[in-house]
Amino acid sequence: MSSLKEQFKRSLVVAQKNVKIYYLKGPVIVFGLISPLFLALAYVIGRNIPLEEVLPGLIGMTTFFTATSVGPSIVPWETRSKTLERLLCCPVALWTIIGGDMLSSFIFGFIISVIPLALTLILGIQPLNFIMLLLGLIIANLCFAALSVLLSAYPPTDIPATTMMLSSLVKFPLVFISGVFIPVEQLPQWGRAVASISPLTYFTDMVRQLFINKGFYPLAVDFLVLIAFTTAFVLAAIKLHEKTLTKRIS
Secondary structure, three states: OOOHHHHHHHHHHHHHHHHHHHOOOHHHHHHHHHHHHHHHHHHHOOOOOOHHHHHHHHHHHHHHHHHOOOHHHHHHHHHHHOHHHHHHHOOOOHHHHHHHHHHHHHHHHHHHHHHHHHHHHHOOOOOOOHHHHHHHHHHHHHHHHHHHHHHOOOOOOOOHHHHHHHHHHHHHHHHHHOOOOOOHHHOOHHHHHHHOOOHHHHHHHHHHHHHHOOOOOOHHHHHHHHHHHHHHHHHHHHHHHHHHHHHHHO
């Protein structure tokens, strides 16, 4: 059995392969760049709100959509091209492949989500704690990347458009219940209860605290809950992919 270190190296190789092949695919461009761009424009244009209060929603949306845009498409494409079977014939564990898919989603999301953060610095808007904000951005991208790999597990299809559309049915409602457009503290009691089931809620709340010092949850809770969601998504993705694997390669 290969060591954990060797398996991680193989995850990096899988991620490198995904970066070269899937970043410029049509669905990734549409769902990862175009969709959040138009949502961001719709969110900003015509709203007489200070930029500092708009930024948390923009950063939250950008991070969420970009980090979840690559993962749902990889496994169906691998299934269709029969490269999934080839990977499984190599000395790699299933979790190694899933880890590589997650890393490639994380890299895409992190690179794009840093752009609005860089713009804030160019415009002279300083977060209260830049290091903590960067750490939160890393954790959030890992969390959303893990969610994207989970969303690719079912249904076990070889049609990327199917998983991309089904993942959108999950992602778009999450955006509207996660305090992106309306801060959690302004939601009614039932709205807060619904918002609490979304990882995006805690990331948006974290960014809002680090920019304008306003938030609903303690900052430590935002970090801890994001880490808990990340762990749950990774474990669920591995288990679900194990169950659907035989249907993909049969």
